[in-house]
Amino acid sequence: MKNFLWILFSSFVLVLFLGCMATTTSAGNVGADRNQLMIVSEEQMEQSxxxxxxxxxxxxxxxxxLNVDATTVARVRNVAKNLIAQVGAFREDALSWNWQVNVISDNTVNAWCMPGGKIVVYTGIIQSLNLTDSQLAAVMGHEIAHALREHSREQASSETLKNAGIAVVSSVAGLNETGNSLLGLAAQYTLTLPFSRSHETEADHIGTELxxxxxxxxxxxxxxxxxxxxxxxxxIPEIMSTHPSNTSRIKDLTEISKKVYPxxxxxxK
Structure with missing residues (x-):
């Protein structure tokens, strides 16, 4: 029974994968040319x-x-301006996005860039890590990379695929609530988490090139x-996480830094 369910689910996944594969960016020097599953539309993601x-x-x-410290805001926006000027190396259309950059005074050690170029940096990450401008550029470049590659759209698409697949298999096989839960768990660790870790690594690569x-x-x-x-x-162990471990990340970034140093x-000059 388990083999039948997996074959059925895998077949459903394969059909959708074949019909909805695309790539959102040029490869750049780091080779970001992986095909991506895109079921959710770009318009839907940007509206959300x-x-x-x-x-x-x-x-x-x-x-x-919001934007309490004028000096910090100016610094963040200057770094963002320099990075945004380089996004054409991966996608020309991003040069004309409605980019917005804001700083929120909060202890949160985080920053993000939403689809379409909406950036927020929290003062917590700047202060906790005592970031230099170059280090701030690394953080912001990483977040901009997520937006360029439309990772949130890809993640939403994989979740949509997972949920649709579960519904199809459940309907055909007559699974009860426990069966649905187990199938959802299997899909999470074979689709959702690996995608998320690959997104983080990909954003590291693109961000470092930017x-x-x-x-x-x-x-x-x-x-x-x-x-x-x-x-x-x-x-938590890397295999159970949506992010690479710090150790593997440092090792990988060391190699990527060498690659883009020229x-x-x-x-x-």
Whole structure:
């Protein structure tokens, strides 16, 4: 029975994969040319992103935490400007996105870039890691890379595929609630988590190339994760996580930094 369900689910996945594969960016020097599953439309994702972004900004305004420190805001926006000028290396249309860059005063160690170029950096990540401009460029380049490659759209598409597949298999096989739960768990660890880890690695690669092209030393991307690792805190095993471990990330970024270093040298001339 288990083999039958897996074959049925796999067949459903294969049919959709074959019909909905695309790539959102040029490869760049780091080779970001993997085909992506895109079931959810770009318009749907951007509309959702705009609504979410507006809500975050409205809440920050209300709490008095939006763009409080003019010096920090200017610094973040200057780094963003330099990075955005290089996005054409991966996709020309992104040069004309409605980019917006804001800073929220909060202890959260995070930053993000929504589809369409809506960026928020939290002061927590700048202060906790004592980021230099180059290290800030590594963080922001990584987040911009997620938007360029439309990873959130790809993740939403894989979730849509997973849920649709579960519904199809459940209907045909007459699974009960427990069966549905188990199938969902299997799909999570064979689709959702591997995609998420690959997204993080891909964003590291593209982000490091962006910062190098913008004239920031790509070795500083390694320094960011050395600092992140030094913050401490428990980490769940990599196989169970949506993010690569700090150790594997540092090792990978060390190699990528070497690969894109000539771009940095050219930008500095």
């Amino acid at each position: 992103a705009n609504e979410s972004y507006a809500q975050v900004i409205a809440e920050a305004k209300k709490s008095g935490t 910062m190098a092209r913008a004239g920031y030393d790509p070795n500083e991307a390694v320094a960011v994760w050395e600092k992140m690792s030094a913050l401490g805190g428990s980490q 771009l940095y040298e050219a930008a500095k």
